[in-house]
Amino acid sequence: MLIFELSRPGRRNPSQAPRPAPGLNAIPEGWQRKSRPRLPEVSELDAVRHYTNLSRRNFSIDTHFYPLGSCTMKYNPRACNHLAMLPQFLARHPRAPADTGQGFLTCLFELQEMLKEVTGMAAVSLAPMAGAQGEFTGVAMIRAYHMARGDGARTEILVPDAAHGTNPASAVMCGYSVREIPTDAEGNVELAALRAAVGPRTAGLMLTNPSTLGVFERTILDMEKIVHDAGGLLYYDGANLNAILGRVKPADMGFDVMHLNLHKTFATPHGGGGPGAGPVGAAARLQPYLPLPLIVRDGDNYRLADEADLPQSIGRLSAHAGNAGVLLRAYVYARLLGREGLQRVGEFATLNANYLMSELRKAGFEVAFPTRRASHEFSVTLKTLREETGVTAMDVAKRLLDKGFHAPTTYFPLLVAECLLIEPTETESKQTLDAFVQAMREILEEAHREPQLVKSAPHTTPVRRLDEVKAARELDLAWNPA
Amino acid sequence: MTTPANLKYTKSHEWVKQEADGTVTIGITHHAQEMLGDLVFVETPAVGRKLKQGEQCAVAESVKAAGDVYAPLSGEVVAANAELADAPEKINADAYAAWMYRLKPDHPGELAGLLDAAEYQAIADAEKH
Amino acid sequence: MPFIPHTADDIRAMLAAIGVAAIDDLFDEIPAALRGGGLAGVPPGVNEMEITRLMYERAERDGRWLNFIGAGAYEHHIPAAVWQLATRGEFYTSYTPYQAEASQGTLQVLYEYQSMMASLTAMDVTNASLYEGASALAEAVLMAVRIHKSARRVLMPATVNPAYRNVTRALVRHQGIELVEVPYCTECGHVIPAALNAYAGKEYAALVIPQTNFFGVLEPADELTAWAKANGVLVIAVANPIALAILRPPGEWGAGGADIVVGDGQPLGAPLSSGGPYFGFMGCRVSHVRQMPGRIAGRTVDVDGRTGYTLTLQAREQHIRRSRATSNICTNQGLMVTAATIYMALLGPDGLARVAQTCHANALKLVQQLTALPGVKRRFSGAVFHECVLQLSAPVADVLHALKAQGILGGLALTQDYPELGDALLVCATETKHDADLERYRENLQRILGRRFRPAPCALKPSL
Numbered sequence A: 001m002l003i004f005e006l007s008r009p010g011r012r013n014p015s016q017a018p019r020p021a022p023g024l025n026a027i028p029e030g031w032q033r034k035s036r037p038r039l040p041e042v043s044e045l046d047a048v049r050h051y052t053n054l055s056r057r058n059f060s061i062d063t064h065f066y067p068l069g070s071c072t073m074k075y076n077p078r079a080c081n082h083l084a085m086l087p088q089f090l091a092r093h094p095r096a097p098a099d100t101g102q103g104f105l106t107c108l109f110e111l112q113e114m115l116k117e118v119t120g121m122a123a124v125s126l127a128p129m130a131g132a133q134g135e136f137t138g139v140a141m142i143r144a145y146h147m148a149r150g151d152g153a154r155t156e157i158l159v160p161d162a163a164h165g166t167n168p169a170s171a172v173m174c175g176y177s178v179r180e181i182p183t184d185a186e187g188n189v190e191l192a193a194l195r196a197a198v199g200p201r202t203a204g205l206m207l208t209n210p211s212t213l214g215v216f217e218r219t220i221l222d223m224e225k226i227v228h229d230a231g232g233l234l235y236y237d238g239a240n241l242n243a244i245l246g247r248v249k250p251a252d253m254g255f256d257v258m259h260l261n262l263h264k265t266f267a268t269p270h271g272g273g274g275p276g277a278g279p280v281g282a283a284a285r286l287q288p289y290l291p292l293p294l295i296v297r298d299g300d301n302y303r304l305a306d307e308a309d310l311p312q313s314i315g316r317l318s319a320h321a322g323n324a325g326v327l328l329r330a331y332v333y334a335r336l337l338g339r340e341g342l343q344r345v346g347e348f349a350t351l352n353a354n355y356l357m358s359e360l361r362k363a364g365f366e367v368a369f370p371t372r373r374a375s376h377e378f379s380v381t382l383k384t385l386r387e388e389t390g391v392t393a394m395d396v397a398k399r400l401l402d403k404g405f406h407a408p409t410t411y412f413p414l415l416v417a418e419c420l421l422i423e424p425t426e427t428e429s430k431q432t433l434d435a436f437v438q439a440m441r442e443i444l445e446e447a448h449r450e451p452q453l454v455k456s457a458p459h460t461t462p463v464r465r466l467d468e469v470k471a472a473r474e475l476d477l478a479w480n481p482a
Numbered sequence B: 001m002t003t004p005a006n007l008k009y010t011k012s013h014e015w016v017k018q019e020a021d022g023t024v025t026i027g028i029t030h031h032a033q034e035m036l037g038d039l040v041f042v043e044t045p046a047v048g049r050k051l052k053q054g055e056q057c058a059v060a061e062s063v064k065a066a067g068d069v070y071a072p073l074s075g076e077v078v079a080a081n082a083e084l085a086d087a088p089e090k091i092n093a094d095a096y097a098a099w100m101y102r103l104k105p106d107h108p109g110e111l112a113g114l115l116d117a118a119e120y121q122a123i124a125d126a127e128k129h
Numbered sequence C: 001m002p003f004i005p006h007t008a009d010d011i012r013a014m015l016a017a018i019g020v021a022a023i024d025d026l027f028d029e030i031p032a033a034l035r036g037g038g039l040a041g042v043p044p045g046v047n048e049m050e051i052t053r054l055m056y057e058r059a060e061r062d063g064r065w066l067n068f069i070g071a072g073a074y075e076h077h078i079p080a081a082v083w084q085l086a087t088r089g090e091f092y093t094s095y096t097p098y099q100a101e102a103s104q105g106t107l108q109v110l111y112e113y114q115s116m117m118a119s120l121t122a123m124d125v126t127n128a129s130l131y132e133g134a135s136a137l138a139e140a141v142l143m144a145v146r147i148h149k150s151a152r153r154v155l156m157p158a159t160v161n162p163a164y165r166n167v168t169r170a171l172v173r174h175q176g177i178e179l180v181e182v183p184y185c186t187e188c189g190h191v192i193p194a195a196l197n198a199y200a201g202k203e204y205a206a207l208v209i210p211q212t213n214f215f216g217v218l219e220p221a222d223e224l225t226a227w228a229k230a231n232g233v234l235v236i237a238v239a240n241p242i243a244l245a246i247l248r249p250p251g252e253w254g255a256g257g258a259d260i261v262v263g264d265g266q267p268l269g270a271p272l273s274s275g276g277p278y279f280g281f282m283g284c285r286v287s288h289v290r291q292m293p294g295r296i297a298g299r300t301v302d303v304d305g306r307t308g309y310t311l312t313l314q315a316r317e318q319h320i321r322r323s324r325a326t327s328n329i330c331t332n333q334g335l336m337v338t339a340a341t342i343y344m345a346l347l348g349p350d351g352l353a354r355v356a357q358t359c360h361a362n363a364l365k366l367v368q369q370l371t372a373l374p375g376v377k378r379r380f381s382g383a384v385f386h387e388c389v390l391q392l393s394a395p396v397a398d399v400l401h402a403l404k405a406q407g408i409l410g411g412l413a414l415t416q417d418y419p420e421l422g423d424a425l426l427v428c429a430t431e432t433k434h435d436a437d438l439e440r441y442r443e444n445l446q447r448i449l450g451r452r453f454r455p456a457p458c459a460l461k462p463s464l
Helices: A044-055 A077-086 A086-089 A102-119 A129-146 A166-173 A191-197 A220-227 A284-289 A324-362 A383-389 A393-402 A430-449 A449-457 A468-473 B029-036 B089-093 B108-113 B117-127 C008-018 C023-027 C046-060 C078-086 C104-121 C135-150 C162-176 C193-199 C221-230 C286-291 C318-324 C334-371 C396-404 C433-451
Strands: A123-126 A156-160 A175-179 A200-209 A234-238 A257-262 A280-284 A296-299 A301-304 A380-381 A419-422 B016-017 B024-029 B040-041 B054-060 B067-070 B076-078 B099-107 C153-157 C177-181 C206-211 C234-239 C261-265 C278-285 C295-300 C307-311 C375-380 C387-392 C422-428
Touching: A044 C078, A044 C104, A077 A324, A077 C046, A086 A102, A086 A324, A086 C046, A086 C078, A102 A123, A102 A296, A102 A301, A102 A324, A102 C046, A123 B076, A129 A166, A129 A234, A129 A257, A129 C162, A156 A166, A166 A175, A166 C162, A166 C318, A175 A191, A191 A220, A200 A220, A220 C135, A234 B076, A234 C396, A280 A284, A301 A419, A324 A380, A324 A430, A324 C008, A324 C023, A324 C046, A383 A430, A383 C295, A393 A430, A430 A449, A430 C008, A468 B040, A468 C295, B024 B067, B024 C295, B024 C375, B029 B054, B029 B117, B029 C234, B029 C334, B040 B089, B067 C234, B099 B108, B117 C286, C008 C023, C008 C177, C078 C334, C104 C295, C104 C307, C104 C334, C135 C153, C135 C162, C135 C206, C135 C278, C135 C286, C153 C162, C162 C177, C162 C206, C177 C193, C177 C278, C206 C221, C221 C234, C334 C387, C334 C422, C334 C433, C375 C433, C396 C433
Parallel strands: A156 A175, A156 A200, A200 A234, A234 A257, C153 C177, C153 C206, C206 C234, C234 C261
Antiparallel strands: A123 A280, A257 A280, A296 A301, A380 A419, B016 B024, B024 B099, B040 B054, B054 B067, B076 B099, C261 C278, C295 C307, C375 C387, C387 C422
16 A cells, blocks of 8 residues: 555645645746645654654665675664764754864764774875765776876776676766776686786776675786786775675775775665665875865864866766764774774674685585685575576575575676675674575575475565566556546 | 578577668567576667667566677667567567567678578577586 | 674684784785884774763853854754654765665665755756855856857856855866856846846856855846847756745746756754765756766666666766766765655655745845844845845944844845945845844844944053
C-alpha cells in the first residue's frame, strides 16, 4: 500500500504546520499555484506506522550479515550518528562566519590530518561528496597538472578492464578517452600490455589496489615506474582501502592522487544509497589543484580556504563544503579507533576474508584465483555449478536471502564468470562467518538435489523475484491515479 | 539457431543483408540478443544521418546491459524500423527478421571485408562464457 | 579493539583453518618495502565517553544563533518523527537497493518520493536524487547538451546562485561546454526577456531559469520559456521545493513548461548542518528519461503477481554503461530522500503551503520593518518569495559584524559575488522566525545604523 492510498482528503497534522495567521501576500496572482500537489493527507500516526513498517522490509547491516564485495558493509557505530547530530552542529548555516563554527571546523581539520596520515598524502580535501566525485576530481587534477605544464597531447586515461564503472565514466566526464588494459589469469594487470599502452598520450592510470578482483597488484611498483617514466600520473581508487588500512599507504605505492570512500572504510552509513563522502588526497605536485574548500589553520583558528588560497584549484564540487554531516561521523569513527584501531582494520578484514575463503573452498566452492591470498574480499565462480545444475550466481544470491543473509556482490567483476564477490569486513565474528558458510553449503546441496528450489528463490522475502523487464518496458516511475 | 548463410556479419555482432536495390539492411544477431537478454528499449539512427563505417549509431538495451550497435559500412540511413520502439522484444523473438535500419552504402566494396556465416559463427562460439 | 569482536581463541582457530601461523603471513603477497610504517600521526583511540565529552564541548563552543541567512540553504522546522524514522537501522544501514527483494522498504520510499517530487514540480518523472543542487544543475546542463545533440553552449543568467554557476563550470568545462552569462536588470532584480534577443540566431542547448532567483526575486519565467521554445533551446528550471507549494511549478510554465527541473531538496527535512548532506532533485519529461542520470525506482510485479519496486533503466548508469554512462554517479543521497519523503508525508499539501506562506509573510514583514529604518532600502522592485536584497547606507561587513556580536546572523553580504550592487545584504526569514525575532533584528539594526549616522565626535586628541 502506498502512502497515497492511505490518504483521505482533509486529513491534516496541525502540530506540524505553522500556526495560521493572517499574513502578507505579495505573490502576483498569475504566479500563485493553482494545481494542488499530490502529496499525502495522512495523520502523523499513519505516516509513522507506514514508514516504520516499510523499514522492516529492508535488509540492513543492523539486521543482517551483508558480505557485499567492494562495499565494505561494516558496523556503523551509533555514537557517530549521535554526535554528528548534536543540535549545534545541525543548526549551523553553511554561510555562517568561520568564527561561529570553530568546533565543527576543528573536527574537520583533524579529520584531514588523520586522512593524510592514513594515506601518506601531502594534502587532503574533504570536498567530494562520493567516491565517483572523488574520481572525477582526481582525474580533473591530473588534467590540470598536465595543462599547466603545457602538455596538452595527453588525451588518454588507462584503466584495467576489471575497473569499477565509475572509473571510465569519470575519465570521460573530464574529456579523456579511455583505454582498457587486460587482466592476466592471476587477477593482476598485464604488465606487458601496460608497457605497450603507455606513451606521450598517456595522462594517467587509474588503479584499485587490492584490485576489483580482490587480489593485491603485486607488481604495483613496476606499474608505477612504467607510468611515471612515460610522463603519466597514477590515480588510486580507494574503494578497497579497508584491505590495507593501517598496513600500506597509497602514497608509498607511488600514487599521485587518490580518493577514499568514507561510507566504506570509515563506517559512515549507506543510508539506502547514500550520502557518502569521497575525500581526495594529493602528493605534493598535485596539491595546488585540490578542490575547494579545504580547512586551513590560521594561528589558533580554522577557516575554509578559498580561491585566493588555492588559485589553481580545479574548483568547487558543491555549493557548500561537501557532505559535512558525513565527515563528522567519519571523524568520530577515526577517533574511536585511533592509531591502534585503524591499524587493526586491514589485518582483521584480511583475516576474515581469508578464513571465509578457505572455509568455502572446503565446502566445495570454486574460488576464482585459488593460488592467491584473499585481500579483504575474494571472488567465487559458480560457472561449474551452472553447467552442472543450471543454478546461477543470481539464483544463489536470491536463495541466501531466504537463509537470512544479504547476498554478496554478483556479476562484478565482469571478468569472472558467474561471480560472487564476498567481503565480510572486520566487524563480523567467526560465528557469523561460520553460519554463512553453513548456509552456502546448504544451497550447494539444494542446487544439486532440488535446483528448482534455488532457481525460484527467494521464497520468504516480502516480494519474490521481480519482473525487471516489465519495469523497464512499461515505465511506472510515479504514482498517477487515473 | 544456425547463422543464416545468405547474410554477412561483423565482429560486433551485426548482420548485413544485401537488398536488390543496392541498399543493405542491418540488425543484430541471435547471439547478440541472447547475450543481452530481454530487450527493453531500442534506439535506431535517424533517417538521413550519414554514417562512417564502424560508427556507433544505435543501441539495444536490456535490463542488464546496453549494447552499442555500429555501422558495418559507410553510408546514409534510408529507413529505420519503427516497430521496435514499442516492441523491442521482436529482436529476441527473431533477430534476423527484426531489422533495425537500412543504409545506402557509399562504398559497396566495403561489403567484401565483412565476415561470412562460418567466420561469424566461430566468433560467437568462442564468446560463449 | 573497537568493533573487532575476535577473541584470542577465535584468531587461533581461524589461522589454523587457513593454514598460516600469523595474520602477518596473509600479507605475504605485498612487497615488504610497502608494509608497515604505522600511523604515528593519528592520536591514540578514545572510548565513547571521551569522544562524547569532546564533541559536546565543541558543539557548545559553536553555539546557536538567530539566523537570517538563506542563500541556498534554509532553516525550517523538521518534525521529530522525520529523523527518528530515518535513523532506524533498517533505513540508515541498508545498502543501495540492487537486490530488490531485500530492499522493498527503500525502493517503495523512493517510488513515493519520485511521485511526490514529480507532482510538486509538475514534471513527468524524477530520479532518486543527485548529490545537491549545484552539481544537479551541472548534470542538467550535460543532459541538455546530450539531448540537443548539436549546441555546446548554455545560457546562464547572473541571477542563478553564484555557487551553482561556479560548480557547474567546474564540472562541465572539461567537456568543452561553455556557459554564457545572461545579464539582469539592476532595478528589478531579474532577467528582462527582451535581453534574450541578443542571443537569437546562435545555437544554445539550454536556458537556465531560476525560480525564485538568488536575490529571492521571481523571474518572468513564462516569457523566458516562450523565447527558449521559439528558438529551439531547452529550458532548465532551478526551483526551491518549499516555494513550489505556492508558486506555479516549472511543468506549468508557459509554452509547454520546462524540460528539466533541478534544485536542492534540503528545505524538505535536511538540517542546515554546515552545508551537507543535502540532496539534489531532478525531473524531466518522460521522453527524455533515458538521458536522465541517477538511480530511478520503478513499480512492477513479482512472479506471484504481487506489486513490488525495483531500480530500473539501469542501463544508463555507470555500472553497466561505463564510459558511455549518462553520468559517473553511483552513491546518491538516499537517506536524505527518505527524510524528505517522510517530511512531505507529515506536512501534506496544506501543511507545506502553510510553511511557504508563513515564510513569505515573515520575509515581507521583516523587510517592511527594516526598510522603515533610515539607511535601509529595498534594492529590487521585483516580487519576492522568502528572501530579499536590502541596500544599506553603511558597509555591510561592519553591520553583520555588529549584529553577530548580538547573536544575530543578519544575512549574506553580496559584495563579493555582486560588487555592482555596493553594500547589499541578502536577508531571509522562514516560518521559524517569530515577531520577537524580527523585532530583535530591527532594534539592533536601528541601533547599529544609528551609531553611524551620528556625526563622529572629534576623537583626535591634540598632540602636545
